[in-house]
Amino acid sequence: MANNTELDRRIRTAKPDPKRKVRIPCGEGLAAVINKGGTKKFVSRLRPLGSKDAVDFVHKPSYPDLTLKEAIKLHRALQDKVSAGIDPRQEQREIALSNWSQPTFGEIAERYFQYVVEKHKLRESTLRDYQNRYKKWIEPSIGQLKLKTIDSRACIRLLHFIREQAGNDCSNKGNGNRTASISRTVLSRVFSHAVFLGEVEVTENPTLGITDAMLDIKQQHNDKDRRFLTVDELCSAWQMLDHHRTEKYLLPVTTVAIQIALLTGMRRQEVVGMEWRELEILPDGAAIYHVPKSRMKGGISHNVYLSGFAMSLINSLPKTSERIFQSARKGEKYEHKTITKNTLNNGILSILGKRKTPRPTNMILSIEQFAPHDLRRSFATGLRTHFKAPKAMIHAMIAHGSDDKDEIEFDKTLDMIYINADESEEQHKYWKAWSDLIELNLRSDER
Known part of the structure; x- marks a missing residue:
């Protein structure tokens, strides 16, 4: 031999x-x-x-x-097994039976999402975002695979694929880093839930050690990302939204949601989740929007002043349910749903001529591309530029977090002072002043 x-x-x-x-x-x-x-x-x-x-x-x-x-x-x-009287065939049958009874990744993912809903572990908007990414990018690739057959190499290859394919979407600003990053989070959470359920050992979690930095999908904020619009640009965007609404390119619920974001500096989920019962109507027709903590990024309830001008926009919407920004889609599936955060993104892409369906030239706004978060930044910058509002006051008004990375410096100590102190009347004055400035410029443009 x-x-x-x-x-x-x-x-x-x-x-x-x-x-x-x-x-x-x-x-x-x-x-x-x-x-x-x-x-x-x-x-x-x-x-x-x-x-x-x-x-x-x-x-x-x-x-x-x-x-x-x-x-x-x-x-x-x-x-050695045969010599000891052990039949390897029986062992193989037992292993095969064990593998057959093992859950798939999709089954564990379903149990994870059920757990999150029951325990209220995530904001509704975040949960919906995770579910949408899972359905579109993860489930088709590995949803049917047995949990223990998925290794770290498979996870990394999948995330590279997601990054490449998602980057073809114009709303991702030329790359799929954000989608890949969120998908990595979903993968990690599902496998961690499998460990929690006792389906796999901690050391068998293939996502351990896989980070955004390692995959080069970490979100980097630079000067180009920190876009803020001037008052003239904001008014041009407002008028184009109205134009798209008139020509039925956009629904009223979409245009009003974007305009409310422009007037208040709220995040997308804070706007779209608004309900009629959460509005405290004031004698002059303005209102206080009591945002529940479940809708806030920081998990702390928040109050936002809605000027009379803002309320006129809200009151123009049909009152068909308890939700102000009720989904316009038909069917039982959407009966109890609002528009989504992405509705605001798509509305802005529409007026910029970035949607798949081409828009006539006169229906396209010729300014630098912007996103919903840029309206929030524009609100904060506008308060500082036009009214010299204290930075800490602005932080409190927009419930600013240290991870927002905007151009306004974040001082946690000062921020907490304004959050804890009763500065509501002063904040309302700034919200109204900003709303009046936008309304005045819109009327000037109409003349």
Whole structure:
């Protein structure tokens, strides 16, 4: 019998026979078998206790992923089991049965989302965002795979694929980093939930060690990202929104939602989740919007002043449900839903001529591209520029967090002073002043 080095060379250089399998003996019942297609596998031929005939046991993976040295170890382990009276076939059946009963990634994901809903672990908007990304990007690729068959390489390849494919969407500003980053978070949370359920060991979580920085999908804020619009640009955007509403390119609920964001500096989820019962109507027709903590990024309830001008926009919408920005889609599925955060993104893309359906030239706003968060930044910058509002006051008005990374410096101590102190009347004056400035400029443009 040739030594292992010679055997390995013979296996490596052996060619398939189109008429039959090629068998290269490796000693003691182990052989390298080359099928007609050229795949090379190691096979142990043993006679289990009580068996009349010898039985072939195929080792995985194929050569060269499984080396000759490793195959010899596996073969000897099988020999030891047979000598001890253990039938490897029964073990294989038990393993197969165990694998068959293992949950799929999709089943664990479903249990994770149910758990999050029951325990109120995420804001509704964040949960919906996670579910949408999962359905579009993750489930089609690995939803049907057994949980334990998914390794870190599969996760990394999937995230690279998501980044590349999502980058083709113009709303992602030329790259899919954000979508890939959120998808990584979803993957990590589902596998962590599998550990929590006892389905896998902590050390079997394939997402451990996979970070945004490692995959080069970490969101970097630079000067180009910090877009803020001048009052003239904001008014031009406002008028184009009205134009799209008149020509039925956009629904009233969409245009009003964007305009309210422009007037108040609120985040998207704070706007779209607004309900009639959360509005405290004031004698002059203005209102205080009491935003529940479940809708706030920081998990703390917040109050926003809505000027009479802002309320005139809100009151122009049909009161068809308890939700102000009720989804216009038909069917039971949407009966109890609002428009989504992405509705605001799509509305802005519409007036910029960035939607898939082409817009006439006179329906396209010729200014630098912007996003909903830029309206929030424009509100904060406008208060500082036009009214010299204290920075801490602005932070309190927009419930600013240290992770917003806007051009206004964040001072947590000062911010907490304004949040805890009763500065509501002063804040209302600034909200009204900003609203009046926008309304005045809109009327000037109409003349």
